[in-house]
Amino acid sequence: MTETPPPRRARAEIDLGALRANVRTLRARVAPHVQVMAVVKADAYGHGAIRCARAALDAGADWLGTATPHEALALRAAGITDARILCWLWTPGDPWAEGIEAGLDMTVSGMWALDEVREAARDTGKRARIQLKADTGLGRNGCQPADWPQLVGEALKAEKDGLVTITGLWSHLACADEPGHPSIASQLDVFRSMLDYAEKAGVEPEVRHLANSPATLTLPETHFDLVRPGIAMYGVSPSPELGTSADFGLRPVMTLKASVALIKQVPEGHGVSYGHHYVTGHETTLGLVPVGYADGIPRHASGRGPVLVGDKVRTVAGRVAMDQFVVDLDGDEPAPGTEAVLFGPGDRGEPTAQDWAEAADTIAYEIVTRIGARVPRVYLNG
Incomplete structure (x- = not known):
């Protein structure tokens, strides 16, 4: 399939x-x-x-x-x-x-x-x-x-x-x-x-x-x-020093996706997630992505992790929480249920596991291995 x-x-x-x-x-x-x-x-x-x-x-x-x-x-x-x-x-x-x-x-x-x-x-x-x-x-x-x-x-x-x-x-x-x-x-x-x-x-x-x-x-x-x-x-x-996956003729096997659970408008100066490490600079829209560090999303990537929503790569706004994180959609209003791609092969413009590794100051091995059992695996081309 x-x-x-x-x-x-x-x-x-x-x-x-x-x-x-x-x-x-x-x-x-x-x-x-x-x-x-x-x-x-x-x-x-x-x-x-x-x-x-x-x-x-x-x-x-x-x-x-x-x-x-x-x-x-x-x-x-x-x-x-x-x-x-x-x-x-x-x-x-x-x-x-x-x-x-x-x-x-x-x-x-x-x-x-x-x-x-x-x-x-x-x-x-x-x-x-x-x-x-x-x-x-x-x-x-x-x-x-x-x-x-x-x-x-x-x-x-x-x-x-x-x-x-x-x-x-x-x-x-x-x-x-x-x-x-x-x-x-x-x-x-x-x-x-x-x-x-x-x-x-x-x-x-x-x-x-x-x-x-x-x-x-x-x-x-x-x-x-x-x-x-x-x-x-x-x-x-x-290792990035050795070359990219494409350099070796390899294709990433895992693509991690979620459905945006909530879209909402917020005013300028609105704090986002625990500790308010991110505060909106202007009136904007926020999207809620329903995965967090309990699913293997590294908390160390708070404020840095990249996510493709629609046709734009967004960045995690504020801290990654246990079950969810937020992205600033900069006024865009995709429908709830819109696909958010955290990482994949990269050929659709989505981030890669290596991008998340760099955001979390770790290695790509850890990014794919840590994705938890709460995230179902869906097998394609079986």
Whole structure:
């Protein structure tokens, strides 16, 4: 379906046709032997994990990636049973046994995790598929180089004992979105060294991977056997310094719309919203847009966030409240129910997620990911 549904309080339109095209574009940027993992963590960056996962697989993605095991298990429960799924953010006591039963590839970054996955493998009587993650300089999850020999050695023992199969070796870049940052070359060197150690010790991984969205787009030397595009798959540039979405041939997937709930005339000197940080400079009209920070509209964009109403881009007048904000329509009087477009691809003159990121002093990742469950997702081109 391509027909836009009737206006409602608010909706996030998710263009699955754009998502499929983005996956194909990303695949075309890597060598034929390099596999593509579609990252659908955080409910597919706010776009809806199940529908986006299916669309990505339809477009040729080889793997799915999630942060938590619960996200991965939800994909399995939704009927996505054949695709390989890697999940990487585990905590003690997480459902390792369920992950084994579901055929997940599970990341191990330290000895506590290897201990728990070995115990779960014994309990289920099945081999666990694990991938060892190295901390090559990001300083978050992953095994430090000094601890790598112990983790690799114990994982190989577990593999010999029939408890695990080591399916991958991987790491994550800290500054791939900053062209020329010295950490990129440093991390690449450390990763190659840690790969070399593990493979000489006897690890035979199916995949070795390092590249996130910006590295997929701009650093072919980081592609190895698999790339993990996340935000780029949703048509958002991972960094304005690298280029716009259009520069990379990507189209934003989410368009956030609302219906103007009220139009009213107010006199000069009228305060608007909490704290009266905006006061009208002359007699004017105000439009009420019925979404607020409870829906994911950043309060930090108060007084700055752009909105297309009619054929003009307006600016949030005063503070964004929990459920609503106001725009100054400068005397225009559109009918109640008129569409307000907060962000989209930009080709109709509407703002983009990047415009809102700049207004809120954040990144476009946060803008799309924070749109809350109170805003229904409407899927187009499914």
